[in-house]
Amino acid sequence: MAEAQLVQGNEACALGAVAAGCNFYGGYPITPSSGIAEQMVRFLPGADGVFVQMEDEIASLAAVIGASLAGSKAMTATSGPGFSLMQEHIGYAVMAEVPCVIVNVMRGGPSTGMPTSPSQGDMMQARWGTHGDHSAIVLAPSSVGEVYELTVRAFNLAERFRTPVIVVYDEIVGHTRESVVLPDALEITDRVRAEGDPEEFRPKAITPNGVPPQAAFGDGYRFHVTGLAHDERGFPTEDSQVAGALLTRLHSKVDDHEDEIVDVETFMIDDADLAIFAYGIVGRSAREAVMEARASGIKAGLIRPRTVWPFPAEHIARAAEQVDTIIVAEMNLGQMIGEVERAAQGQAEIVGHLRADGEPMTPAHLLALITNVEADRKQP
Amino acid sequence: MTDIKTYLREWAMPHVLCPGCAHGIVLRSFLEAVDQLQLEQDKVAMVAGIGCSSRLAGYADFCTLHGTHGRAPAFATGLKLARPELDVVVVTGDGDGLAIGGNHLIHAARRNIDITVMLLNNSIYGMTGGQAAPTTPQGAVASTTPSGNTEASFDACALLQGAGASFVARVLAANPIEMTKVMADAITHPGFSFIEVVSDCPEYFGRYNKAGGGAEMLVSLTSRDVAVAGPLAAKRFVNHVPSSEPPPGMDTGVLQREVRPIFSGIRGGDTDES
Amino acid sequence: MTDETKGLVLAGVGGQGVILAGMIVADAMVRAGHDIKQSEVHGMAQRGGSVFSHIRWGPGVDSPLVPRASAEVLAAFEWAEAIRWVDYVREGGAVVVDLRTIVPPGACDDRRNWTTAYPGIDPELFLDRQLKTRLIDASSTASELGNIRAANSVILGTVAAFCGIDDSHWEAAIESLVPRGTEEINLAAFRAGREVADAQAPAATPSPEGFAGPHQIDINHSWCKDCDICSRVCPEYCLAIDNNGKLGIVDSDACTGCRLCELLCPDFAISIRPPMAEAVTTNG
Numbered sequence: 009m010a011e012a013q014l015v016q017g018n019e020a021c022a023l024g025a026v027a028a029g030c031n032f033y034g035g036y037p038i039t040p041s042s043g044i045a046e047q048m049v050r051f052l053p054g055a056d057g058v059f060v061q062m063e064d065e066i067a068s069l070a071a072v073i074g075a076s077l078a079g080s081k082a083m084t085a086t087s088g089p090g091f092s093l094m095q096e097h098i099g100y101a102v103m104a105e106v107p108c109v110i111v112n113v114m115r116g117g118p119s120t121g122m123p124t125s126p127s128q129g130d131m132m133q134a135r136w137g138t139h140g141d142h143s144a145i146v147l148a149p150s151s152v153g154e155v156y157e158l159t160v161r162a163f164n165l166a167e168r169f170r171t172p173v174i175v176v177y178d179e180i181v182g183h184t185r186e187s188v189v190l191p192d193a194l195e196i197t198d199r200v201r202a203e204g205d206p207e208e209f210r211p212k213a214i215t216p217n218g219v220p221p222q223a224a225f226g227d228g229y230r231f232h233v234t235g236l237a238h239d240e241r242g243f244p245t246e247d248s249q250v251a252g253a254l255l256t257r258l259h260s261k262v263d264d265h266e267d268e269i270v271d272v273e274t275f276m277i278d279d280a281d282l283a284i285f286a287y288g289i290v291g292r293s294a295r296e297a298v299m300e301a302r303a304s305g306i307k308a309g310l311i312r313p314r315t316v317w318p319f320p321a322e323h324i325a326r327a328a329e330q331v332d333t334i335i336v337a338e339m340n341l342g343q344m345i346g347e348v349e350r351a352a353q354g355q356a357e358i359v360g361h362l363r364a365d366g367e368p369m370t371p372a373h374l375l376a377l378i379t380n381v382e383a384d385r386k387q388p
Numbered sequence: 389m390t391d392i393k394t395y396l397r398e399w400a401m402p403h404v405l406c407p408g409c410a411h412g413i414v415l416r417s418f419l420e421a422v423d424q425l426q427l428e429q430d431k432v433a434m435v436a437g438i439g440c441s442s443r444l445a446g447y448a449d450f451c452t453l454h455g456t457h458g459r460a461p462a463f464a465t466g467l468k469l470a471r472p473e474l475d476v477v478v479v480t481g482d483g484d485g486l487a488i489g490g491n492h493l494i495h496a497a498r499r500n501i502d503i504t505v506m507l508l509n510n511s512i513y514g515m516t517g518g519q520a521a522p523t524t525p526q527g528a529v530a531s532t533t534p535s536g537n538t539e540a541s542f543d544a545c546a547l548l549q550g551a552g553a554s555f556v557a558r559v560l561a562a563n564p565i566e567m568t569k570v571m572a573d574a575i576t577h578p579g580f581s582f583i584e585v586v587s588d589c590p591e592y593f594g595r596y597n598k599a600g601g602g603a604e605m606l607v608s609l610t611s612r613d614v615a616v617a618g619p620l621a622a623k624r625f626v627n628h629v630p631s632s633e634p635p636p637g638m639d640t641g642v643l644q645r646e647v648r649p650i651f652s653g654i655r656g657g658d659t660d661e662s
Numbered sequence: 663m664t665d666e667t668k669g670l671v672l673a674g675v676g677g678q679g680v681i682l683a684g685m686i687v688a689d690a691m692v693r694a695g696h697d698i699k700q701s702e703v704h705g706m707a708q709r710g711g712s713v714f715s716h717i718r719w720g721p722g723v724d725s726p727l728v729p730r731a732s733a734e735v736l737a738a739f740e741w742a743e744a745i746r747w748v749d750y751v752r753e754g755g756a757v758v759v760d761l762r763t764i765v766p767p768g769a770c771d772d773r774r775n776w777t778t779a780y781p782g783i784d785p786e787l788f789l790d791r792q793l794k795t796r797l798i799d800a801s802s803t804a805s806e807l808g809n810i811r812a813a814n815s816v817i818l819g820t821v822a823a824f825c826g827i828d829d830s831h832w833e834a835a836i837e838s839l840v841p842r843g844t845e846e847i848n849l850a851a852f853r854a855g856r857e858v859a860d861a862q863a864p865a866a867t868p869s870p871e872g873f874a875g876p877h878q879i880d881i882n883h884s885w886c887k888d889c890d891i892c893s894r895v896c897p898e899y900c901l902a903i904d905n906n907g908k909l910g911i912v913d914s915d916a917c918t919g920c921r922l923c924e925l926l927c928p929d930f931a932i933s934i935r936p937p938m939a940e941a942v943t944t945n946g
Binding site for chain 2: 031066068072235
Binding site: 392393396401402403405406407408409410411412413416417420562564565601602603604606607 | 891893
């Protein structure tokens with residue numbers, strides 16, 4: 009068993025990436041994510057990897073995609089404004105099916121906003137930021153240990169589904185130092201490589217699991233990669249049937265495998281009267297608030313998605329049948345709450361606790377909220 | 389000599405470009421250079437952005453990446469760093485490379501990453517229907533400059549020389565033999581190499597400016613070099629000068645060549661960090 | 663000058679060994695008992711420039727320069743040089759041409775003039791003149807023997823067939839003049855060239871493998887967009903757009919194989935094939 013060590017959130021991200029086999033990092037400095045780059049440049053040269061600081065975030069993700077097409081496990085990290093610039097290439101990576109990992113250490117927005125303050129304002133941008141229809145895989149760790157664990161998982165999911173995977177956490181998680189025990193043995197997934205006659209190779213072949221085997225540039229397979237709608241050869245098409253089938257496959261390869269992806273922590277939910285829905289750093293405060301509420305006799309529970317997209321609708325629906333009220337606590341002015349309302353289908357009352365002022369949500373805050381909701385619940 | 393079609397995705401032909409567009413000549417000259425150098429076909433990567441010129445990558449039978457508008461040098465940087473053994477060639481246009489992608493282009497030049505960029509300059513946005521580009525000469529008509537362009541234009545080679553490109557050349561699409569030779573030189577140059585290919589756009593630039601079709605525009609290119617002549621004499625290649633002054637010469641050939649350290653990213657052996 | 667005086671012109675470009683070959687010819691002629699005069703022009707070797715040597719022999723020779731239309735033999739070490747000097751050969755004389763093409767820098771790299779004037783290989787040029795033509799690939803022959811620098815001896819072997827002196831004089835001259843240690847390979851090269859001369863002798867037309875007839879123009883109409891560039895750049899007016907706006911071949915016999923149309927076709931729709939390209943493939 010490994011020793012406990014003191015690790016900062018952004019450092020845990022870099023450690024997790026290297027543990028997952030990441031051997032390419034391209035990035036651009038931005039607060040509060042810069043610590044990840046500063047760790048990667050230390051780790052990668054010793055891990056047979058390459059680090060490059062690009063001219064902007066657009067170029068950073070472009071370089072990451074280029075490296076991934078050459079066979080690397082590649083990542084970048086950024087914060088709000090840089091995440092906005094990356095949207096173009098998130099869409100490209102979805103369309104061209106390029107595995108890669110994008111970490112967004114969220115800060116206050118819109119625009120330059122509050123660079124050193126925490127926020128959860130990019131939840132919808134992580135889902136819908138790039139134009140066009142697409143599915144998304146977004147992970148939301150709430151602690152230093154989880155940053156490590158979910159960064160590894162992000163690489164595994166990217167390789168498994170041949171798609172970009174986004175990790176979002178906020179400034180507090182990124183800058184928190186915690187004593188953690190990093191696991192020794194990790195399960196690592198690698199992309200399925202193309203085999204067989206290069207002449208017969210179809211880079212976008214339709215396969216039973218929806219994920220075509222992938223060849224790297226330079227491996228002896230010559231093929232075309234494009235962000236235009238394309239056929240199985242990867243060549244642009246304007247055939248509506250071919251384009252429609254591609255879009256459907258890109259969706260279904262993720263959405264049909266939600267059970268492999270969705271990961272939700274529930275705590276004391278089985279007999280709960282009310283539940284808090286919280287993710288990221290708020291999830292940690294919420295857990296403490298739930299325990300204190302229980303100590304004072306309130307049957308509270310916690311729903312904490314560690315994967316926010318695909319949205320864990322089934323978990324919400326089950327919880328809504330159990331509890332009367334779901335409190336949605338998030339550090340924005342209402343993003344995931346709409347999804348919770350939709351998934352609950354009227355089975356539970358949804359109460360929002362929303363703020364976007366750069367201040368964290370403390371356990372005391374949330375406990376007061378639970379107490380008020382409980383009082384309302386008992387006073388019909 | 390190999391049949392040049394060996395390097396062509398014949399199943400994808402004919403290509404999408406307009407009749408008389410010289411971009412296809414540029415592709416052919418590039419394929420001839422690849423053949424002359426006997427590059428390993430599986431190890432050539434062609435990276436393109438968006439626009440008419442960038443469409444060429446789809447027809448070349450290499451590893452081809454048709455990226456996003458202007459970003460080809462950034463894609464190429466990641467590709468080259470991850471697989472240094474690849475011969476990475478970017479094909480871009482004047483709008484793609486000098487407007488939306490200008491930042492990526494100058495930084496690739498500054499780093500001296502060992503890639504080759506071929507910028508096909510047709511003085512206009514062709515794919516989107518003839519809008520003014522950063523290379524549209526003062527006075528020239530485009531769909532967004534119906535009364536004649538009033539903006540100054542970029543001299544791509546001067547820009548890249550300023551950015552520190554270690555190899556800079558300009559060739560005419562009308563001169564395929566020199567084009568092939570310069571391309572071969574650029575590919576073998578150790579470090580970042582840049583070639584501006586003066587191409588044409590008969591469909592928009594030619595039509596709007598009464599410069600004739602592809603044949604006329606191409607032939608007029610051949611008669612103009614240091615001295616600008618032909619139907620565009622008063623309009624084209626007027627870079628950074630008031631329109632009242634006579635047009636400066638357009639130098640062709642290799643304009644800058646130097647050897648300096650090649651950028652290969654920060655990788656093992658480059659830092660003393662443990 | 664008497665009627666018995668005969669002339670030989672050797673022409674090539676710098677670095678091909680033209681001057682040495684001229685010295686060997688002269689030496690062989692002296693050994694055969696002739697009076698000889700030789701003249702040469704060189705000095706542009708570093709630039710791939712033209713180098714030539716005139717040799718005249720007979721019972722008594724006054725002038726070293728071979729007059730036009732009088733040479734017994736033209737030995738051209740390079741294709742364009744054959745065209746440059748062919749006028750010096752008398753009617754019924756012999757032309758020995760190495761099929762090597764060496765494009766001088768001025769012809770392809772002059773960026774001010776877009777010069778691509780290098781001539782295509784066209785044996786028709788010599789057919790019209792009633793010349794005995796031998797087209798050889800001396801460089802390859804010499805390479806196969808082990809030293810490409812012996813190519814000039816291959817050419818001399820073919821030339822010897824038309825000079826009327828015994829081969830022993832040639833071989834003695836070669837042995838005495840080539841660099842020490844290369845005697846054997848140069849003699850072998852000479853004999854290989856001599857065989858070429860004999861092997862091609864019966865041919866009524868100069869048709870060694872792969873080089874007979876005009877070039878073939880193939881148009882792939884499914885790729886062609888009838889843009890008219892090819893017809894505008896063809897120096898021989900072989901191609902034209904017809905009244906329906908479609909590209910066609912109007913003079914297939916005039917093609918010299920300059921490939922301008924092929925290189926300037928944006929649509930990869932034109933292929934220029936050398937005469938009897940298939941023969942090259944099968945013999946290759």
